[in-house]
Structure formats: structure tokens, C-alpha cells
Amino acid sequence: MSITGAAMSMSLSTGSRSLLPRQPIRSLCRFLNTSSSTFPTITPLYPHTPQYAYSIGLSYSSKSSPPFLQPGEKVRPYGFLEKQETEIGKWVGQMMDLEAGRGELVSSALGGWGQDVRDQVRKWGAGEDFFAVQSVKGDLHLALSDGVGGWGDRVDPSLFSQALCYHYARSARSLGSQRSESIDPQDLLRSGYKDVLADKAVSAGGSTLVGVRLDEEGEGRFVNLGDSGYAILRDDKVKHISSPQTHFFNCPVQLSKVPSSMGQMGIIHDSPESADVESHGLEVGDVVVLFTDGLSDNLPVPHLPLLSSALTRLLDSPTNAHLSPSERDAERARLFADMLVGYGRMAMARTGDEDGGKGWKTPFELEAREKMPQWGWKGGKIDDITVITAVVSEKD
Template sequence: MAREILRRSSGRAAFSRRTMSSSVAFPRPYTFHMGASWAGKVNGLSGVPNNPFPVDSAVGAWRDHMLARPKAANGKDPGQDFFYVQDMRNQSRLCIEGVSFGVADGVGGWLECGVDPSLFSQALMFHAHRYARNAWAGEPEIDPTLDYEEREEIEGWEMTPYECLDLAYGGVLREKFVQAGSSTACLITMNASSGVLRSANLGDSGYMIIRSNTILHRQPSQTHYFNCPKQLTKLPVNKGQRFPRACVDSPSEADTFRTKLGDGDIVIAYTDGLSDNVFSSEIVTICSLVSRHGGTEDQIVQAIADRLVDYARQCMKSKTRVSPFEREAARQGMFFRGGKPDDVTVVVGLVRETS
């Protein structure tokens, strides 16, 4: 079921960059182990992109690099979804300051207009990764034992997920290969010094934080109405083309959140291919079962991501099992039975305290 798109006004949000000073790499008390998995719609419903980014382009080369990540879940094509995982480092590259990651879901309603929705989501994640890699996950430390003159100014700035989203959206608007399209987005940073998580979410992608088999936080989805999420949009330059249902939401409308993480917390970012087919309690159960099997932290997070994707795809195929999407449709007075075929993308992070 293709989600609908709806016209609204938009406004870009402004922010200021801040450069900080530091010359010493301090040990970081938090480490983050990351895994990612993805699959296009079941039964090959995603189709082949009409005009994908060339493999020798910046976005195309990065896309193929991300898709080369090892995973065990069935399905190689992410469909209209995409994601990124990016370490955030200081200029000296001596240590990792944190990690930035996110997911995006290209809105399928554009297919009716001959637009490939995957181009927008891929470009959005590419530009988010590009800005995040040279930014701080939080305010960098300044060695108090150094004199002011000894403090070396570094490149980069403290950047929130909201600021990253705003920058990435601007990058897509300038991307000539993306003529039109729209996408939801969920961006997250985790700070290796403070353990602070910050997020920005626009639309019905989202994330949850699981602590000791309990959901500590689940990001609410943003929709205009049922099956029509808030979305960042690029309208075509050709004024003769009419898109009466096209939506143009602003990054300033994204919900932001901040919390302190602890040892053993699991953070799961996902597109609605997961949340429309798998209940929250089932996600918690899968995390618990996979963790009991043991293995290294990296193996555990990858196994959780793969298991969630495979289970979501199983649920999509069932017309007898009640799905979260079916329940929400019933609340809106609509009839829908079973799982909802869709692309599904999952990024999983495991938090460890090292000191």
C-alpha cells in the first residue's frame, strides 16, 4: 500500500556552527557496537530503480560501500529505504568521539509520477553521513591544564541530529541527480564521552531504546493522517508538472529527544517496515533471545538486526496474523488484514561503559 503525499508549506531552520578548542585525546568511557540489516519488499515488489546513482558518483560509490556491509538477513536490495552509520571523530583522528546513524524511507507515492523514491532517501543519508563525519557528537573537552595559548583550535563543530538533518536536506535540494521525491528521516547521535543520545525524527520511521528487557523510550511517529507521514520533499523544477498531493514539511518540524544511556542499552532505529509489522513486545523478545545466545558485542548487534528484518518479512507475508498496521487501520475505521508488504531497514546499537 503506497503511502500518500500531501502539500504543505515549508521553511528551512537556521542554526549556527561552533568551533571548539582541544589538543588532547581523552579516553572515552562509552563504546558503541553497531549493526545494520535491510531488505526490499517481499515478492520483489520494490522493483528496480529507474535511474540509480551512477556507481562512479559520490553518492553511488558511498551507497555501494554501505550495502557491502556483511549481513545475514535475506534480501540485498534496500528498496526505497536507506541508512547510514558514521563514526564521529576529532581532527586528530586519535579517538572516536561518538557515532551518528539514521534511517530514511523514500515515500512510494512518487512512483505514480515516474519518480524513483530511493534516490531521495539515499541522497539524504549520504549528506547526513558527510556532515556527521567531521562533527562532534557533543561539546568536546578542553584540557584545563593547558594555557589558553596552547589550546589548538580544531575544525568541526558540535552538531545536533536536528542540525544534521537540516544540512542533509539542503544537500538533497542541491543534488542535481535528485529531480524530485520525499522521505521520512530519523537521525541519532551517541556521545562516547557523556553517553548522551540525541535524536531528530520526522515522519513514521523511528527508534526505541531497550534497557533490561524494558522499553525505555519509543519515538512516536509523525503523520498528517493515517498512512501519510510527515516528509521532507523536493519538488520538480518543471513548473508544468503538478503534484497536488505533494508534501513539503520542514526539518524544523522534526521531534527532538535527549537522554543519558547506560551500559547494556540497545538502541534500534527502523523504518516503518518494522514498526508496521512487528509489535514492540516482539522486538524486545527478539533482542533478549539473541543476546542469550552469546557472542561478541558486534556479533550480537548484527544478529539482532538480521533477526528483526527476517521476522518483519515473515510477518509481511501473513494474512492471518494481526499486525500493528492492521490494528491502526481499524482504529481509523479502515479495513486491512495481516502484514503490510514494505521495505524494512534496521540499525542496532549496543552501549558499553568502559570505565
């Protein structure tokens, strides 16, 4: 008997981050969640050292998708997906065609991924978030970018985030073909950002980015600029979690492309050199999680190990004893990404009045209470949310 279950469908809530100080607008929006697929393991690069492989999970939810469409409200298009004649458009389509579990999650099947789900994924997308998955000479590069919503009154913020992920992945391929050694993620951030500035398809915008290089020797090399982030879980405990980079509350450190006509408006634009760069040794069974702030603004850190433990109990159930180690890792990666996005959406819908106001609080509410008490903010913050998970295993 295989693991089965319906993909989570919980309601959410939103807010957009600032180029300049501005209070988020709290309004009901919409969602779609897709979950992960498992990617092929990496070809050995160092045959005489321990070899590690990674099962990948992907899940995302747009704040502009059902069930929060208002009567008569039109579907908002995002990014390059409709521009399939362009190289970026084709690549965005390829990323969104990565198979994801919906409906019954069965390790030996595609997890309910059918044409109807594919159509829904393409229709709603990841909102102003985007992602990249790129294998290069035995290294696996993963990245998430979150478009800064404060640009929304001028341009589509997802154009910048999609272009940054595209050029990040393209730089990984290009630099990987030129060098024999592994590529540092900060070099990819520098190169990708430089290419976005030169890309005429993006007139303006800004975003954060978190990325990691996972190599065959079990090292994770991370780059993080802004308030997206990453966590490493070991034995259902948080071994490490990144700290957000912000200029002030709700205004992250961010890469920007500012038109000359706006050059004197004081818009924030930071450098790739501002990114935090760290390396962490990984062990078999570790779970790496990359996330945009749609998760971290709504999910209290102590809830992470609780969710991980719940998944471990499910995988340890006798009904799943037939799973091979590789199938188990694949299910953990896929299901954990879905769990986090589903739980994040549930948290976005919190009002702050649960249990007479004594229920647990979202990180966004707690920080707003401390730094912007005049807002009187309560509950969750509706936002796009994207999660990539990677489960570490030793190669056969």
C-alpha cells in the same frame, strides 16, 4: 563453539505510503535481508570521563526481491548504485559493501559474507529505504531514510532517500571538520535536506528520516521526522520508543522536493523544524534500535522485549560462554538486527486470519481498522524494512 545459524528467510507483504491520500496496494513483492557488521570503536574525545563504545548491527530487506518475483517480472533497479561514476553512487556502493552476516554467524569470521552475498546485496538493495553510518571526531552518526512510495509513478523514490542519507553523512563530515563541539543531528537534517534540494541528480521525491548521534559520554541525541523511529532497550525491556509523526493514516510527515510544474498540486512537504528531537542517557548494555516503518507497521511493540529476551537466552547458553564481552556485544548487535528484520517479514505475511482470526494483529491492521474501516484491511503490510542496532559498552 561459536554462535551459528542460518540468516532468516521469511516471506513478506507491501504497501506504499502517500504524498496524497491513497489506499496501499496489497500485492506480493520480494525480499533480501542482509545483517550487521561491527564497526571500529570511536577514538576517545574526553579522556578523563567514562568512555563508551558501540557495536553496530545492520539488516535490511527490499520489498522488490525474491522470493516474490512474479513470472517474467524484471528486477527493479534502485537509486544511485549503478551510477558509480558519481560521488553519491560511490558512497552508496560503500554503504552496501558494509559486511553483513549471512549463512553461519560466527563472531570471529565475517558471518558468511562472500562474493555471492555481496552480489545479491548489490542486486536487490534496500528498496526505497537507505542508511548512513558516519564516525566524526569520536561521535557516531547513524541515520535511516525511507523514500515515500507515492512518488513512484513519477520518479524512483530511492533517489531521494539515498541522497538525503548521503548529504546527511557528508554534512556530518563537513561540519565536524569546522567545529570543535559535537554536531546536533537536527543541524545535519537541515543541511542534508538543503543539499538535496540543490542536487540536480534528484529531480523530485520525498522521505522520512530518523538519526542519532552516539557520543563517548553515553548520550544519544535523536532526530526523527516521519513514521520511521527508534527504541532504547535496557535489560530486555523497552525503556523508550518514539512516536510516529503523521498527517493522517499512512501519510507521514516528510521532506519533499517538488518540481515547479507540480507546485500547485497540494503535495505535502514539511520542514526539518518539524522533527522531534530528544536526548537520552545510555548505559552499558543498552540496545539502541533505529527502524523504518516496515518494522513498526508489522511488529507489535510488546514483541520487542520478547525477541530481546530470546536473544539474551541464546547468548547466555553455555555453548557461548567463550565469547568475550566485546564479541558478545557484536553478536547481539548483528543478530538482533537480523531477528527484527526476519520477524518483521514474517509479520508482513500474516493474513489476519491466524487462529481463526483470534491471533495477534499487526499495528497496521489495528490502525487501519480504527481509522479506515472501509478498507477492511487484514494482516501485514509489505514494505521495505531497514534496522540499525547499537549495543552500548564501556571502553577498555
